[in-house]
Amino acid sequence: MGAVQPRTRKGFSLQRVGSLSNMASVVNSHLVNLHTISPLSSDKQVSDAWHKALQARLSAREKIHASLETNLDEQLNYAKRLILLTNQRLIGLTWPALEFCEYPLGEDLALHQRDHAGIGCIELFAAGTRLAWWRYTMAHDPEATRFVRQFEQVLGGLLSGQPIVEAQPVLCPQCLMPLVPGQDECAYCDVETEAPPSSWVLLRLWRFAKPYRWQLLAGFLLMLASTAATLVPPYLTMPLMDKVLIPYENGSPINTDMVTLLLGGLFGSALLAWGLGWARTYILALVSERIGTDLRTITYDHLLHLSLEYFGGKRTGDLMARVGSESDRICLFLSLHLLDFATDVLMIAMTTAILISIDPWLALVTLLPLPLIVWMIHSVRQKLSTGFEKVDRVWSQVSNILADTIPGIRVVKAFAQEKRESARFRQVNQNNLAVNDRINKIWSLFSPSVTLLTEIGLLVVWAFGIWQVTHNKISVGVLTAFLAYISRFYTRLDSMSRIVSVTQKTASGAKRIFDILDRVSSVPEPVRPQHLDSIIGRIEIREAGFRYGNRAIIKDMNLVIEPGEMIGLVGHSGSGKSTLVNLMCRFYDVSEGSISIDGVNIRSLPIAEYRHNIGLVLQEPFLFFGSIAENIAYGKPHATLAEIVAAARAAHAHEFILRLPHGYDSLVGERGQGLSGGERQRISIARALLIDPRILILDEATASVDTETEKEIQKALDNLVRGRTTIAIAHRLSTLHKANRLVVMDRGEIVETGSHDELMQREGAYFRLYQAQARNVDTDLDDQSISAPENGKESAE
Amino acid sequence: MNDQDFALTRNAAGRIVFTGKEGDVHEGVVPVRAFPISAPQEGVSLLGEDGHELRWISRLSDLPEAMRALIETELAQREFMPEITRIRQVSSFATPSKWQISTDRGDTELLLKAEDHIRRLTNSTLLITDGYGVSFLIRDIGAMDHHSRKLLDRFL
Numbered sequence: 001m002g003a004v005q006p007r008t009r010k011g012f013s014l015q016r017v018g019s020l021s022n023m024a025s026v027v028n029s030h031l032v033n034l035h036t037i038s039p040l041s042s043d044k045q046v047s048d049a050w051h052k053a054l055q056a057r058l059s060a061r062e063k064i065h066a067s068l069e070t071n072l073d074e075q076l077n078y079a080k081r082l083i084l085l086t087n088q089r090l091i092g093l094t095w096p097a098l099e100f101c102e103y104p105l106g107e108d109l110a111l112h113q114r115d116h117a118g119i120g121c122i123e124l125f126a127a128g129t130r131l132a133w134w135r136y137t138m139a140h141d142p143e144a145t146r147f148v149r150q151f152e153q154v155l156g157g158l159l160s161g162q163p164i165v166e167a168q169p170v171l172c173p174q175c176l177m178p179l180v181p182g183q184d185e186c187a188y189c190d191v192e193t194e195a196p197p198s199s200w201v202l203l204r205l206w207r208f209a210k211p212y213r214w215q216l217l218a219g220f221l222l223m224l225a226s227t228a229a230t231l232v233p234p235y236l237t238m239p240l241m242d243k244v245l246i247p248y249e250n251g252s253p254i255n256t257d258m259v260t261l262l263l264g265g266l267f268g269s270a271l272l273a274w275g276l277g278w279a280r281t282y283i284l285a286l287v288s289e290r291i292g293t294d295l296r297t298i299t300y301d302h303l304l305h306l307s308l309e310y311f312g313g314k315r316t317g318d319l320m321a322r323v324g325s326e327s328d329r330i331c332l333f334l335s336l337h338l339l340d341f342a343t344d345v346l347m348i349a350m351t352t353a354i355l356i357s358i359d360p361w362l363a364l365v366t367l368l369p370l371p372l373i374v375w376m377i378h379s380v381r382q383k384l385s386t387g388f389e390k391v392d393r394v395w396s397q398v399s400n401i402l403a404d405t406i407p408g409i410r411v412v413k414a415f416a417q418e419k420r421e422s423a424r425f426r427q428v429n430q431n432n433l434a435v436n437d438r439i440n441k442i443w444s445l446f447s448p449s450v451t452l453l454t455e456i457g458l459l460v461v462w463a464f465g466i467w468q469v470t471h472n473k474i475s476v477g478v479l480t481a482f483l484a485y486i487s488r489f490y491t492r493l494d495s496m497s498r499i500v501s502v503t504q505k506t507a508s509g510a511k512r513i514f515d516i517l518d519r520v521s522s523v524p525e526p527v528r529p530q531h532l533d534s535i536i537g538r539i540e541i542r543e544a545g546f547r548y549g550n551r552a553i554i555k556d557m558n559l560v561i562e563p564g565e566m567i568g569l570v571g572h573s574g575s576g577k578s579t580l581v582n583l584m585c586r587f588y589d590v591s592e593g594s595i596s597i598d599g600v601n602i603r604s605l606p607i608a609e610y611r612h613n614i615g616l617v618l619q620e621p622f623l624f625f626g627s628i629a630e631n632i633a634y635g636k637p638h639a640t641l642a643e644i645v646a647a648a649r650a651a652h653a654h655e656f657i658l659r660l661p662h663g664y665d666s667l668v669g670e671r672g673q674g675l676s677g678g679e680r681q682r683i684s685i686a687r688a689l690l691i692d693p694r695i696l697i698l699d700e701a702t703a704s705v706d707t708e709t710e711k712e713i714q715k716a717l718d719n720l721v722r723g724r725t726t727i728a729i730a731h732r733l734s735t736l737h738k739a740n741r742l743v744v745m746d747r748g749e750i751v752e753t754g755s756h757d758e759l760m761q762r763e764g765a766y767f768r769l770y771q772a773q774a775r776n777v778d779t780d781l782d783d784q785s786i787s788a789p790e791n792g793k794e795s796a797e
Numbered sequence: 798m799n800d801q802d803f804a805l806t807r808n809a810a811g812r813i814v815f816t817g818k819e820g821d822v823h824e825g826v827v828p829v830r831a832f833p834i835s836a837p838q839e840g841v842s843l844l845g846e847d848g849h850e851l852r853w854i855s856r857l858s859d860l861p862e863a864m865r866a867l868i869e870t871e872l873a874q875r876e877f878m879p880e881i882t883r884i885r886q887v888s889s890f891a892t893p894s895k896w897q898i899s900t901d902r903g904d905t906e907l908l909l910k911a912e913d914h915i916r917r918l919t920n921s922t923l924l925i926t927d928g929y930g931v932s933f934l935i936r937d938i939g940a941m942d943h944h945s946r947k948l949l950d951r952f953l
């Protein structure tokens with residue numbers, strides 16, 4: 001499994017050639033550049049063909065400004081298309097037919113770019129009529145955006161008659177931050193390579209074992225010694241047989257001294273093996289337990305730092321299984337199976353040495369079946385490994401169902417769907433059974449086969465040994481010693497074969513853990529972090545775009561929020577308000593454009609440091625298991641009690657807290673059960689107040705409470721807002737009366753901004769919203785249509 | 798569906814124009830299938846440019862031929878869910894993994910970022926979302942060749 005070098009999505013560098021006297025050579029050099037211009041064509045043959053087709057078509061005075069290779073045809077089949085922009089025209093080429101079409105540049109020509117469901121489209125219009133269009137998958141989107149920009153630049157330059165200035169700083173196609181001259185990759189985005197993890201996962205555990213290397217070494221030496229000790233007894237059977245028993249059978253008296261010595265030796269070695277074995281097992285068990293603990297902690301740490309995107313795509317049950325049981329399995333493997341295996345390997349090596357030293361020929365025959373067994377182990381290994389990965393995946397399905405259903409048990413019961421859930425569980429359980437059955441079929445055959453081979457091996461040794469004894473080549477003692485050795489030897493082989501399955505299981509478990517550890521947060525920490533000592537709170541959103549998967553949610557957003565200003569974000573549900581908040585908190589990163597605070601891209605600030613400046617109050621406040629005081633102090637664990645009380649007072653939570661039986665020490669259960677929605681909300685407001693943030697974000701903080709409570713909360717919020725940059729999203733427009741400016745969003749775009757009065761005067765989207773609410777205070781915004789002012793913008797949906 | 802209570806045409810800009818009974822005109826109408834995978838022929842909605850539904854069509858076959866053709870062409874131009882017919886090669890059995898695949902829309906490459914981007918729709922139908930947001934469909938695992946099935950099996 002070779003790691004494939006991923007294609008980085010570097011933008012192509014557009015080269016401009018200055019005015020040369022020899023025009024022919026200009027064209028040539030441009031055409032040569034075409035190779036580098038179209039990075040999308042990984043295929044040399046294709047770019048050669050473009051090259052040829054163009055050479056024939058381009059006139060000598062034509063200059064190539066930009067090119068774009070798309071990958072879909074009109075019927076959305078995969079096919080290459082080339083769009084080429086010269087100083088005279090736009091040229092389209094198809095592949096493989098190399099059909100040619102051209103559109104002379106003129107002032108009524110326009111390129112539009114839009115996308116829907118993972119397909120981008122560039123359309124060419126002339127005076128409102130669509131002349132041509134090209135489609136591509138989103139992988140090519142940054143290049144397409146760049147192409148359209150260049151088109152506009154070139155056309156603009158052509159029409160105004162001014163030379164096209166391309167000395168502007170090159171911007172990163174992702175975040176629009178200027179690139180360092182001469183560098184292709186953006187320091188902020190730094191496209192991360194996506195090499196798959198290697199298959200030698202277990203070796204990677206060394207990273208966790210390294211801190212314990214000395215203990216491991218000690219354990220290893222002890223292992224060596226204890227294994228050697230266990231090999232002494234069979235050796236002593238040789239003299240016992242040849243020097244004591246056989247002479248006695250032949251009529252000589254028993255040599256008591258020798259018998260005492262030999263028996264003493266047997267006892268001594270057994271004792272030694274016991275002591276050493278104990279020490280070894282103990283040390284290595286200690287170490288492996290520590291490795292397991294480290295692994296768990298580090299994995300959890302890493303998991304916590306991954307972005308929300310990761311958690312959105314994962315299921316709780318699966319993650320719990322990975323952090324919990326997989327790391328446990330690894331620990332068990334290290335302390336038990338690997339230890340046994342290493343001992344066995346040592347034993348085999350030592351036994352082999354001893355056997356050869358006693359009698360090379362007999363040793364050779366004895367060891368004959370070994371390669372066969374090794375081969376068998378190896379061949380079954382492959383099959384089992386995929387099987388065990390499957391078992392794991394099915395197993396996480398089982399736990400996922402539990403993790404889904406148990407928190408949702410109220411819904412299950414309310415809709416009387418116990419039967420259906422039980423059926424779902426049974427189904428997965430059956431899957432589990434089927435997968436296990438399949439793997440057991442191979443597995444069950446495996447052990448007996450090894451045993452059979454063992455018996456056959458013993459048989460061979462017996463036969464060859466007897467033959468040798470009758471020819472007086474070896475003594476009976478040697479034969480007994482051999483048999484004693486190899487019967488141990490083979491039983492170990494049998495147990496060693498078990499290592500195959502556990503190694504595979506552990507390896508797939510380790511892979512799943514490393515899947516987490518290898519995951520780079522899609523909201524990465526900056527490589528060269530900048531620090532802001534004190535934040536003033538000026539937020540600037542510049543051409544920001546964002547998509548969940550292939551759905552564009554935020555499009556081309558520009559907004560500047562002054563320090564201390566309160567912005568009210570309104571718009572019907574689904575218009576992208578919460579998404580915008582997620583972007584500002586850097587829970588997600590914008591896919592285009594940038595968000596800056598006090599002039600610094602938030603991507604270049606250390607994440608935790610940045611978020612310390614943000615107080616966030618959500619519609620669904622989340623309380624952790626613990627006391628109310630702990631929950632309020634969540635963002636500032638060392639807050640004094642006085643601070644906590646002050647925050648609670650400001651949040652209008654103080655009084656109801658005091659009414660609880662244990663006051664601030666009352667325990668709130670999982671997710672704050674036992675408190676009402678409004679109470680929970682006020683606690684979360686207190687939480688935001690306590691950290692005294694420069695920037696405050698309220699995402700429908702009062703949406704889920706009754707009007708009475710809302711008034712309370714509103715008072716609390718008014719305390720909170722004072723003097724901070726505030727972004728408040730509200731369902732009820734009346735709650736935004738304090739906002740300096742209202743921003744009306746619709747389908748990911750800002751459609752209006754201004755104060756309440758201005759917007760009312762304009763009689764646009766806000767006016768309609770307001771009217772609707774004035775008519776019926778409780779009208780849901782969703783039912784009202786605020787349609788975007790017709791600005792000729794193509795909308796995707 | 799009583800026909801002729803609205804009309805659809807395509808204008809020079811390539812947009813679909815909806816004309817309602819009262820002569821209300823909407824430009825840039827977008828037809829969307831409600832169940833693109835489970836029941837593509839049932840339930841098509843015509844959405845206006847502002848994203849609001851103009852008309853619900855419960856069955857395409859109920860429409861007059863010309864309109865149906867118009868809608869289907871438009872759908873064909875925006876629906877993109879290639880069906881994987883063969884998996885030629887995968888770069889690794891661990892994700893992220895790059896697959897060389899053949900689809901009903903030609904050969905291409907797919908970047909599988911994580912195993913759970915493979916979603917099982919039914920026992921034999923899979924939906925795979927690639928790293929760039931394209932959804933690939935495997936309609937029937939059983940219908941693929943042995944090699945593809947073996948590769949796929951490693952990810953299921």
Ligand SMILES: Nc1ncnc2c1ncn2[C@@H]1O[C@H](COP(=O)(O)OP(=O)(O)O)[C@@H](O)[C@H]1O
Nearest residue numbers: 312548553571572573574575576577578579580
């Ligand atoms: N995690 C997500 N994955 C995919 N789509 C999402 C996700 N969160 C929100 N969306 C979509 O983004 C759009 C905007 O949502 P949101 O910002 O929550 O709207 P609102 O203005 O109501 O706060 C909605 O259409 C929603 O379906």
Ligand SMILES: [Mg+2]
Nearest residue numbers: 577578699700
């Ligand atoms: Mg919201």
